[in-house]
Amino acid sequence: MSFVEKSITDQLNRPLRDLRISVTDRCNLRCTYCMPAEIFGPDYPFLEKKELLSFEELERLARLFVQKFGVEKIRLTGGEPLMRKDMPQLVEMLARIEGLNDLAMTTNGTLLPIYAERLKKAGLNRVTISLDSLDDDRFKRINGRGVPIKKVLEGIEAARKAGLGVKINMVVQKGVNEEDILPMAHYFKEQGLILRFIEFMDVGNTNEWNRKAVLTKQEIIERIHKEMPITPIAPNYKGEVATRYSYTDGDGEIGVISSVSDAFCSTCNRARLSARGELFTCLFASSGHDLRKLIRSEKTEEEITEFISRIWKNRTDQYSVDRTLSKPVDKKKIEMSYIGG
Ligand code: SAM
Numbered sequence: 001m002s003f004v005e006k007s008i009t010d011q012l013n014r015p016l017r018d019l020r021i022s023v024t025d026r027c028n029l030r031c032t033y034c035m036p037a038e039i040f041g042p043d044y045p046f047l048e049k050k051e052l053l054s055f056e057e058l059e060r061l062a063r064l065f066v067q068k069f070g071v072e073k074i075r076l077t078g079g080e081p082l083m084r085k086d087m088p089q090l091v092e093m094l095a096r097i098e099g100l101n102d103l104a105m106t107t108n109g110t111l112l113p114i115y116a117e118r119l120k121k122a123g124l125n126r127v128t129i130s131l132d133s134l135d136d137d138r139f140k141r142i143n144g145r146g147v148p149i150k151k152v153l154e155g156i157e158a159a160r161k162a163g164l165g166v167k168i169n170m171v172v173q174k175g176v177n178e179e180d181i182l183p184m185a186h187y188f189k190e191q192g193l194i195l196r197f198i199e200f201m202d203v204g205n206t207n208e209w210n211r212k213a214v215l216t217k218q219e220i221i222e223r224i225h226k227e228m229p230i231t232p233i234a235p236n237y238k239g240e241v242a243t244r245y246s247y248t249d250g251d252g253e254i255g256v257i258s259s260v261s262d263a264f265c266s267t268c269n270r271a272r273l274s275a276r277g278e279l280f281t282c283l284f285a286s287s288g289h290d291l292r293k294l295i296r297s298e299k300t301e302e303e304i305t306e307f308i309s310r311i312w313k314n315r316t317d318q319y320s321v322d323r324t325l326s327k328p329v330d331k332k333k334i335e336m337s338y339i340g341g
């Protein structure tokens with residue numbers, strides 16, 4: 001009998017439901033909070049192709065997560081996932097996995113005019129597109145490559161036209177783009193799209209995070225509520241990352257992802273597969289578990305399943321809770337571009 005453990009839980013009784021796959025550590029942007037250009041420069045040692053999991057390896061692992069552990073959602077991320085060649089082909093392979101209910105991608109949107117239709121046809125359900133400002137100068141500064149907003153708006157349009165579900169992510173940094181909160185809220189309300197504000201997080205070691213640069217969920221909500229009244233609404237499902245609010249005029253909603261001011265570790269059901277093929281059980285972990293080595297070895301599927309099962313069952317991660325409690329946390333963390341959001 002094959003090893004099937006559909007309701008596996010960790011030490012804090014959290015199931016495994018969601019898998020995020022970083023398909024590349026490369027990106028065409030250099031957002032200051034994620035891949036600062038000073039560090040991710042022309043000589044930066046990005047992974048070579050052979051270091052990345054192949055599409056076949058990714059499919060094998062994804063199938064195992066879905067069919068052995070009951071993962072229902074997969075999100076493709078990066079780096080910029082659309083920088084990886086032939087992504088529609090990977091999407092098609094993953095979309096065929098029986099038992100997978102939701103296949104999504106987080107992208108900076110700039111390459112969607114090229115790929116949106118093919119991705120939709122291949123079976124992608126939805127995209128989350130990142131945009132941090134509607135002010136061109138500010139956006140160009142934040143993305144570190146001088147890319148104008150127009151490029152992202154064209155990506156959003158292409159995704160909608162192709163019939164993909166679309167949400168927008170905005171990372172809010174105090175003193176950097178806080179004045180964009182209201183214009184972004186107005187614009188995406190009018191567009192009928194859900195905008196999610198993300199508190200600036202201390203991911204990785206290179207973005208010079210500092211608590212003073214975090215505009216908290218409470219502060220974000222207050223600013224919006226003053227001009228555009230909102231009211232909290234129930235999560236769509238247990239473990240939803242964003243706290244949801246609807247506009248009281250009945251037209252639209254927003255979300256806030258509050259990793260810093262209001263940790264949501266108690267319901268964290270996400271596993272992450274890094275660009276290098278390591279399994280991470282927390283966004284802020286300092287090390288992962290090498291699945292690439294296993295999948296390239298003679299190990300049977302059963303042995304690989306047991307290895308993953310053991311990791312999840314032993315999981316105790318709750319970095320954001322520890323940070324809130326000012327517990328000492330590991331300083332050396334995996335960079336966001338290897339592990340995705
Ligand atoms: N390149 C794609 C994109 O930007 O959407 C996917 C990868 S990116 C690492 C995933 C998400 O993480 C994006 O929405 C990005 O804004 C967010 N992110 C990156 N660094 C962050 C940080 N330090 N704090 C909060 N969110 C961050």
Ligand code: SF4
Nearest residue numbers: 027029031034079108
């Ligand atoms: Fe690239 Fe996304 Fe990181 Fe920006 S947030 S540098 S687009 S991976």
Ligand code: SF4
Nearest residue numbers: 265268282283319320
């Ligand atoms: Fe999950 Fe780690 Fe984030 Fe907590 S800090 S919600 S455990 S990824």
